Amino acid sequence: MGNIINIKNINVSYGKNHVLKNVNIDIKKKDFFTFLGPSGCGKTTLLRLIAGFEQSQSGELFIDGKEVSKLNPWERDVGLVFQNYALWPHLSVAKNISFGLEEKKIPKNEINDRVDEVLELVGMQDLKQRYPYQLSGGQQQRVALARTIVVRPKVLLLDEPLSNLDAKLRNQMRIELLELHNKLQITTIFVTHDQEEANSISDNIAIFNEGIIQQVGAPIDLYNNPENLFVANFLGTINVLNGEIQNGSFKSAKNFELKNIKSENKMKCSLLIRPQNISFIRRSDSDQAFKGKIEGKEFLGNLIRYQVLLNDHLITIDNVHQGKEKIYSKNDNIEFFINSEISKII
Ligand SMILES: Nc1ncnc2c1ncn2[C@@H]1O[C@H](COP(=O)(O)OP(=O)(O)O)[C@@H](O)[C@H]1O
Ligand SMILES: [Mg+2]
Structure with missing residues (x-):
């Protein structure tokens, strides 16, 4: 057309x-x-x-x-x-x-x-x-x-x-x-x-x-x-972490590292992760599992939006609210998984 x-x-x-x-x-x-x-x-x-x-x-x-x-x-x-x-x-x-x-x-x-x-x-x-x-x-x-x-x-x-x-x-x-x-x-x-x-x-x-x-x-x-x-940022909430990529690994200045990134080496770049692409896990057995601490939460009806401290980065994680999932409180220690394949580098 x-x-x-x-x-x-x-x-x-x-x-x-x-x-x-x-x-x-x-x-x-x-x-x-x-x-x-x-x-x-x-x-x-x-x-x-x-x-x-x-x-x-x-x-x-x-x-x-x-x-x-x-x-x-x-x-x-x-x-x-x-x-x-x-x-x-x-x-x-x-x-x-x-x-x-x-x-x-x-x-x-x-x-x-x-x-x-x-x-x-x-x-x-x-x-x-x-x-x-x-x-x-x-x-x-x-x-x-x-x-x-x-x-x-x-x-x-x-x-x-x-x-x-x-x-x-x-x-x-x-x-x-x-x-x-x-x-x-x-x-x-x-x-x-x-x-x-x-x-x-x-x-x-x-x-x-x-x-x-x-x-x-x-x-x-x-x-x-x-x-x-x-x-x-204009099209919804997103986590932006600044850092660099070396040998398939993203590293921020605050010691956060995410492996298995499909990108060339880059000096200055941003890792973008939507809050729904991070999920809580009970037991870590992956190199994309991380430890963090709950700083705050907002109940939004269909989901619960958590603010989580991860190596001095304050990140947002959205968890679908179905009624039976575990609900975390401030200062709880949690583990979560970041899907490096869905995250973006710009
Ligand atoms: N007739 C006008 N004379 C002087 N400045 C104008 C006039 N119309 C718009 N502007 C300015 O142009 C810019 C863009 O305005 P506009 O196109 O109305 O924005 P939007 O519709 O995205 O809100 C603004 O800074 C506004 O103040
Ligand atoms: Mg207008």
């Missing part, structure tokens, strides 16, 4: 603030693609650039093979749903949705049919005569979506569309968004700062930090194979 968006060497500055730094991203047709990163890292700026509301100082932007940098927003075939919805307060739901079609001088019959069609898609048929102030946050969100998809854009752009909703509604809207995406088969670019939301909804994710794309990939690949510490 071909790409529908090519972002090439894009730079955007506001005065001295260099907000997007040589950004390159390709987005496949029909993908659900997410821009993920902390607040202020440039996600909205890039989305607005694609929509035509921002200019870059350098670089190129292709939509469906056509360079669009000089085109106005309405000439680009993209639809942006703003973070605050931006509905017209004095227009009914139906009028909010038909507005874009009336501007395009589409015949009245067709407008009515298309408005009804999208109202049904977002489950708002019964509320078409209401005004925005008579709607809940979730309903306003659906109207904003309907208003954008009714003009049948090639690309749907969503700027943190779920951030104003409460947790339960947010989960429900995630599912609805995915269903809508499957039905319409429309390329969607979704912006969020929430890694869990990004993982649950995306085909592919670009991780941003301070205007620089850190890594692009499918959620599971990014989680398992982070290319740098920012990505490793």
Whole structure:
């Protein structure tokens, strides 16, 4: 499948603030693609650039093979749903949705049919005569979506569309968004700062930090194979131990050693281990077994997260909570196993 968006060497500055730094991203047709990163890292700026509301100082932007940098927003075939919805307060739901079609001088019959069609898609048929102030946050969100998809854009752009909703509604809207995406088969670019939301909804994710794309990939690949510490840390809890590799053995400055590492000799590197890849054992008979002392624990429902002191390193170990496993207390001496095959070196 071909790409529908090519972002090439894009730079955007506001005065001295260099907000997007040589950004390159390709987005496949029909993908659900997410821009993920902390607040202020440039996600909205890039989305607005694609929509035509921002200019870059350098670089190129292709939509469906056509360079669009000089085109106005309405000439680009993209639809942006703003973070605050931006509905017209004095227009009914139906009028909010038909507005874009009336501007395009589409015949009245067709407008009515298309408005009804999208109202049904977002489950708002019964509320078409209401005004925005008579709607809940979730309903306003659906109207904003309907208003954008009714003009049948090639690309749907969503700027943190779920951030104003409460947790339960947010989960429900995630599912609805995915269903809508499957039905319409429309390329969607979704912006969020929430890694869990990004993982649950995306085909592919670009991780941003301070205007620089850190890594692009499918959620599971990014989680398992982070290319740098920012990505490793942003996508969930991880143990990072600094040290070096000599003859297949990782050694930290604090005398921790892990053997059977499949990596070349390296002077300065980090060993990355997810907390769920360390397991408690009763009896050590392996060279990947270690002794430690419990420093603290957190009960998280499905798992218990322990802080464990290992040769002056404070590491995190997650133990699945099933109800019958042994639960450790502070100062307990424990032994555990680190699977060197699952750990990563960067
Ligand atoms: N119109 C603007 N004028 C000046 N600075 C801006 C403008 N829009 C965004 N910025 C700055 O650009 C940076 C990135 O902002 P933004 O793209 O909104 O980040 P994000 O959406 O990732 O939170 C921030 O430092 C922000 O203050
Ligand atoms: Mg933003």
